[in-house]
Amino acid sequence: MSLVEIYDAYDVGTVRALEERAFDTVGADALMQRAAHALALAVAREAVSLCGGVYGSTIIILVGPGNNGGDALFAGARLARRGARVTAVRCLGTPHARGLAALRAAGGRLIDLDDLGLDPAARIQQRPAADIVVDGVLGIGGRPGLPEPVALLARACRDWLVTTIAVDLPSGVAADTGAVAGDAFAATRTVTFGVAKPCHLIEPARGRCGEIEVVDIGLDPAPSEDDRAGSGSGRWLRQVQTDQLAAYLPYPDAGSDKYARGVVGIDTGSDTYPGAGVLSTYGAVHSGAGMVRYLGADVPRALIRERLPNVVFSPGRVQAHLVGSGWGDRPDGAAVLARLLGDGLPTVVDADGLGHLPARVPATWLLTPHAGELARLLGEDRSWVTEDPVRAVRAGVEKTGATVLLKGATQLVCTPDQPWIDVALPGPAWTAQAGSGDVLAGICATLLAAGVRTPRAAAAAASLQAYAAHRNPGPVPPQRLAELMPAAIARLQSRRTRQLDEIRRSEWTG
Numbered sequence: 441m442s443l444v445e446i447y448d449a450y451d452v453g454t455v456r457a458l459e460e461r462a463f464d465t466v467g468a469d470a471l472m473q474r475a476a477h478a479l480a481l482a483v484a485r486e487a488v489s490l491c492g493g494v495y496g497s498t499i500i501i502l503v504g505p506g507n508n509g510g511d512a513l514f515a516g517a518r519l520a521r522r523g524a525r526v527t528a529v530r531c532l533g534t535p536h537a538r539g540l541a542a543l544r545a546a547g548g549r550l551i552d553l554d555d556l557g558l559d560p561a562a563r564i565q566q567r568p569a570a571d572i573v574v575d576g577v578l579g580i581g582g583r584p585g586l587p588e589p590v591a592l593l594a595r596a597c598r599d600w601l602v603t604t605i606a607v608d609l610p611s612g613v614a615a616d617t618g619a620v621a622g623d624a625f626a627a628t629r630t631v632t633f634g635v636a637k638p639c640h641l642i643e644p645a646r647g648r649c650g651e652i653e654v655v656d657i658g659l660d661p662a663p664s665e666d667d668r669a670g671s672g673s674g675r676w677l678r679q680v681q682t683d684q685l686a687a688y689l690p691y692p693d694a695g696s697d698k699y700a701r702g703v704v705g706i707d708t709g710s711d712t713y714p715g716a717g718v719l720s721t722y723g724a725v726h727s728g729a730g731m732v733r734y735l736g737a738d739v740p741r742a743l744i745r746e747r748l749p750n751v752v753f754s755p756g757r758v759q760a761h762l763v764g765s766g767w768g769d770r771p772d773g774a775a776v777l778a779r780l781l782g783d784g785l786p787t788v789v790d791a792d793g794l795g796h797l798p799a800r801v802p803a804t805w806l807l808t809p810h811a812g813e814l815a816r817l818l819g820e821d822r823s824w825v826t827e828d829p830v831r832a833v834r835a836g837v838e839k840t841g842a843t844v845l846l847k848g849a850t851q852l853v854c855t856p857d858q859p860w861i862d863v864a865l866p867g868p869a870w871t872a873q874a875g876s877g878d879v880l881a882g883i884c885a886t887l888l889a890a891g892v893r894t895p896r897a898a899a900a901a902a903s904l905q906a907y908a909a910h911r912n913p914g915p916v917p918p919q920r921l922a923e924l925m926p927a928a929i930a931r932l933q934s935r936r937t938r939q940l941d942e943i944r945r946s947e948w949t950g
């Protein structure tokens with residue numbers, strides 16, 4: 441049994457296809473026992489740290505009607521055999537029969553949810569004696585939306601601040617979309633089997649998972665195209681890792697000049713909204729552009745001239761364009777975009793620019809909407825985007841032909857002809873503030889001007905901003921975060937140098 445670093449996530453349909461193949465080779469029982477073993481280990485580790493050992497710890501196992509409850513009951517049996525006091529609570533339907541028999545044979549017992557004495561009218565529920573709660577109510581067979589009184593129990597567990605370990609996923613979250621409709625459990629740790637699922641990467645579900653452990657139970661960790669196609673929805677997400685971010689960024693060498701590093705042409709901001717022009721230029725300047733030409737309105741131009749003397753204000757050669765942030769209601773917006781389309785250069789279209797898009801644009805163009813802007817682009821409600829951001833970002837790509845970076849708590853990058861969707865490194869909640877998106881658009885444009893492929897530039901830019909914010913926690917305003925970007929890039933460059941040294945060393949040592 442080994443820990444797998446979380447990287448790829450697949451939808452439930454794909455997981456079911458993998459499960460079927462594994463059933464054929466090792467059998468369903470073996471898979472469940474492996475899952476239960478890994479789960480019991482995770483609970484035991486928690487018991488050791490909270491109570492000094494498994495023996496004598498008090499564990500409550502919440503069980504639903506499916507195999508998720510089966511995993512939890514078999515894990516409970518293992519823990520009871522090691523001396524834990526294990527009580528299973530029947531939350532929904534009939535518990536997994538063999539799992540329950542195993543628990544009882546090991547000295548555990550089953551009670552009903554009613555026996556916990558939860559009171560719907562009480563503001564604070566009486567806390568049962570429990571060191572650890574294991575959430576085995578629903579797994580990948582769960583429909584979102586917990587029925588009462590399970591929803592009340594989920595709320596109570598959150599109020600009790602009890603260590604909660606979710607089996608596969610926190611019950612109540614939608615496995616494929618990451619949506620949380622109504623109440624859901626919030627875990628301290630989630631132990632998931634074989635591969636991660638979208639809910640482990642996408643907010644708000646991700647925030648309910650706590651620490652995530654993907655354990656190897658013998659499923660193929662790399663589903664084939666057939667496995668994915670069979671699922672119907674084909675959701676394949678790839679979480680950017682810090683090492684990848686370090687590898688994706690362009691670093692100059694001794695022979696680089698400003699054109700090798702890239703010249704960005706920026707037409708953002710307006711006399712009404714000058715801040716967006718300033719911030720997007722800050723983003724471009726501080727993420728490594730060789731040169732930035734600001735070609736926008738007069739008021740932002742004057743502000744930029746005061747703050748960033750290295751910015752050039754005359755037209756000339758550029759290698760990537762950035763337009764749209766803070767344009768407001770710009771009458772010539774469509775004409776500007778039509779002209780840029782003729783240029784054939786990679787182009788970032790942000791914010792108000794999205795309202796002026798030509799019918800089709802190339803995949804080298806990058807659109808950077810937040811949920812509301814993507815909804816407007818698609819003629820949908822904002823909730824249509826937030827309830828299933830993967831579906832929405834795909835729809836944005838299909839409609840426009842562009843690469844789309846959907847901004848928000850989880851930032852997704854989708855591009856035509858690539859079967860997976862990249863998930864940027866998640867940033868701290870402090871980065872949700874006015875101006876973050878403008879700076880991000882500037883970083884995207886810099887990476888494009890340096891010649892980074894559009895989807896990679898988008899995933900790297902969003903991840904870089906998150907990385908810099910993590911290194912500088914707290915309410916740091918976006919312009920200050922932009923100024924902290926060079927130090928973050930330097931750290932990533934050192935990391936990349938170490939990676940390359942290791943690769944060379946391993947090549948030498950065979």
Ligand SMILES: NC(=O)C1=CN([C@@H]2O[C@H](COP(=O)(O)OP(=O)(O)OC[C@H]3O[C@@H](n4cnc5c(N)ncnc54)[C@H](OP(=O)(O)O)[C@@H]3O)[C@@H](O)[C@H]2O)[C@@H](O)CC1
Binds near residue numbers: 455456471507582609
């Ligand atoms: N993948 C793998 O390789 C392995 C997977 N394993 C484990 O199996 C788990 C999946 O098991 P599973 O298929 O039995 O589904 P699970 O979620 O336990 O329950 C479904 C039941 O709940 C019911 N139900 C659903 N939603 C409801 C709601 N809102 N409110 C009320 N009821 C609701 C639903 O009813 P129905 O939809 O049929 O009406 C059905 O009866 C997986 O997460 C992992 O833990 C491991 O054992 C090892 C290998």
Ligand SMILES: [K+]
Binds near residue numbers: 576579609
């Ligand atoms: K669960």
